[in-house]
Amino acid sequence: MIRRKTSSQDPPPGLPAALAAVDAAAPTITEQAPKVDRTATFPEESISALRSARLLSAAAPREHGGHGFTTAELTEVAFRLGALCGSTAMIWAMHQIQLACLTAGAGHEPRLAGYLATAAREQHLIASVTSEEGVGGSLRTSRAALRPAPGGVRLTKRAPTVSYGEAADSLLVTARREESAHAGDQVLVLVLAEQARLRSAGGWDTLGMRGTCSGPQLLTAEVPAWQVLPRPFGEIAATRMVPLSHVLWAAVWCGIAEDALRRSVRYVQARLRGKDGAPNPRLGWMYARQRTMLDAVRQFAARYDREPRAPGLTVHANALKMQVSRDAVGVAQLALEVCGMAGYSETGEFSVARQLRDLLSARLMISNDRLNEANSELVAFGDLV
Numbered sequence: 599m600i601r602r603k604t605s606s607q608d609p610p611p612g613l614p615a616a617l618a619a620v621d622a623a624a625p626t627i628t629e630q631a632p633k634v635d636r637t638a639t640f641p642e643e644s645i646s647a648l649r650s651a652r653l654l655s656a657a658a659p660r661e662h663g664g665h666g667f668t669t670a671e672l673t674e675v676a677f678r679l680g681a682l683c684g685s686t687a688m689i690w691a692m693h694q695i696q697l698a699c700l701t702a703g704a705g706h707e708p709r710l711a712g713y714l715a716t717a718a719r720e721q722h723l724i725a726s727v728t729s730e731e732g733v734g735g736s737l738r739t740s741r742a743a744l745r746p747a748p749g750g751v752r753l754t755k756r757a758p759t760v761s762y763g764e765a766a767d768s769l770l771v772t773a774r775r776e777e778s779a780h781a782g783d784q785v786l787v788l789v790l791a792e793q794a795r796l797r798s799a800g801g802w803d804t805l806g807m808r809g810t811c812s813g814p815q816l817l818t819a820e821v822p823a824w825q826v827l828p829r830p831f832g833e834i835a836a837t838r839m840v841p842l843s844h845v846l847w848a849a850v851w852c853g854i855a856e857d858a859l860r861r862s863v864r865y866v867q868a869r870l871r872g873k874d875g876a877p878n879p880r881l882g883w884m885y886a887r888q889r890t891m892l893d894a895v896r897q898f899a900a901r902y903d904r905e906p907r908a909p910g911l912t913v914h915a916n917a918l919k920m921q922v923s924r925d926a927v928g929v930a931q932l933a934l935e936v937c938g939m940a941g942y943s944e945t946g947e948f949s950v951a952r953q954l955r956d957l958l959s960a961r962l963m964i965s966n967d968r969l970n971e972a973n974s975e976l977v978a979f980g981d982l983v
């Protein structure tokens with residue numbers, strides 16, 4: 599992968615500087631977005647622009663050279679990126695989630711802390727391999743298991759969906775602790791790109807989120823034992839992966855919906871220019887939905903920063919994801935109705951086709967059915983209401 603030089607001497611920027619850096623990269627990202635979507639290719643130039651602005655270390659702790667951003671701050675960046683390119687934003691968000699999981703799971707292992715510092719300094723991109731053939735999106739279940747190897751452990755995993763796996767500098771992979779472990783006794787393993795053999799097991803020619811390049815992979819790897827994170831995956835998932843994924847994904851989806859809303863406003867303004875008439879009444883409902891959705895995302899982020907171990911956090915995170923994954927599509931559908939054929943077109947300033955297609959992935963990204971089943975049980979028996 600070609601890297602542009604970044605200076606690791608500069609202190610990482612705070613949120614206003616990070617948002618300004620996103621704005622500075624916006625022309626590149628928006629120009630690349632339709633091409634990346636059309637060709638289903640990794641948004642190399644957009645990610646390079648974020649890397650040059652050192653935005654790939656946003657979630658890494660300050661003591662390891664990262665920005666040490668709070669969830670609320672990460673949410674703002676994800677939202678801003680989502681309005682530019684759904685795939686780029688989702689790649690950025692998924693990577694930040696991996697950084698945060700690595701931080702949470704590293705325990706007192708100095709070599710994992712050392713890797714975090716390397717990742718921040720060199721602006722590594724980290725991919726996630728949790729889904730698995732025969733397991734689907736059941737995060738807390740693995741078939742693959744670690745096996746002893748001369749230099750540590752070895753693992754083989756058939757993963758149906760691995761975003762930007764081939765462009766990543768490392769991967770975080772879930773697996774059973776050992777062959778005799780039950781499906782839920784999982785660990786998270788850091789695999790560096792040079793330790794991984796990825797064999798593409800199919801293409802990625804999907805309805806939306808085409809630039810995430812999330813095709814199936816057969817992964818084989820051998821790593822030293824210290825690269826198995828000491829903290830059980832169940833704890834990392836409950837306290838970090840699930841809440842952070844759901845709020846950052848939701849922020850990206852809100853960003854995409856915001857883009858659709860802005861396009862609708864511009865369309866209505868263009869139609870009304872110089873003519874009498876009333877604005878399309880759908881705009882009011884779109885704004886109401888968008889505002890409520892964004893407030894809910896920001897509120898969750900602030901709550902999670904304040905009380906990272908609050909009771910009921912999982913049910914709240916699941917609920918946020920389920921609701922935003924549908925409401926964001928609702929906003930984009932209304933945008934389609936506002937913009938008419940100009941919205942239905944794949945090109946042009948009023949097109950909302952890519953936004954709508956990208957947003958339709960939201961309900962599948964950990965299936966809403968799975969989350970609803972878990973939440974229905976928690977609501978019925980969890981003393982929540």
Ligand SMILES: Cc1cc2nc3c(=O)[nH]c(=O)nc-3n(C[C@H](O)[C@H](O)[C@H](O)COP(=O)(O)OP(=O)(O)OC[C@H]3O[C@@H](n4cnc5c(N)ncnc54)[C@H](O)[C@@H]3O)c2cc1C
Binds near residue numbers: 725728734759807966
């Ligand atoms: C854009 C995108 C990027 C992704 N990137 C990654 C990645 O980088 N790494 C990764 O590991 N994964 C990734 N995923 C995978 C994702 O997070 C899910 O794990 C995966 O989409 C689930 O696959 P599935 O729908 O085939 O399987 P399942 O979750 O098994 O769902 C299949 C079907 O079964 C139904 N179903 C499942 N459980 C229940 C239930 N309890 N009750 C009723 N019906 C149920 C669902 O509704 C669905 O119709 C990505 C997905 C998307 C869309």
